[in-house]
Amino acid sequence: MSSVVTSRCFGCKYTDCVVVCPVESFFEGEQMLFIDPEICVDCDACIPECPVEAIYAEDDVPPEEHPFIALNAEMAPKCPPIVSKKAPLAAE
Template sequence: TFVVTDNCIQCKYTDCVSVCPVDCFHEGPNFLVIDPEECIDCALCEPECPADAISSEEELPEDQAHFLELNAELSKNWPVIAEQKDPLSEAAEWDGVGNKLQHLQR
């Protein structure tokens, strides 16, 4: 599966959504996650993210390992997002800020 990691939080560019062939992105207030049971590992979304926030499970950096479980958990609660929308208004300011998990809104 592919995994959405920390740098998506507070940015939520949603470019990833427009290329996913199986609509497996789920949307929360300030973060997107991938449903690991639906993702077909096509890898199309990874290069689309302006914030470089998407990684394959295999290449997930050690300090992002907890996002694997978080994507699985939150995808069960959040609705599918199938169409791209505007990023969050302060996306550019938040892009690259470290450890944004503390700002995650559920």
């Protein structure tokens, strides 16, 4: 099980979450972040750090957001890792 970034991140891409991740499981897409479920250790440290409440524990992902479970697994390996805070898209 892992944490999952959902639709609320799209177009915002806040990165407060990446600096608290102990295993560097975040990856940066053009419009949102993704968590690699193969790396995530399910510590939940990132969940309270997201200012738009886009991150959920996999078991808590709302039904309408379930496609993002597979999307994170698909996209994380295709994107570069992100480990430091950047300005969000919402602020650009």
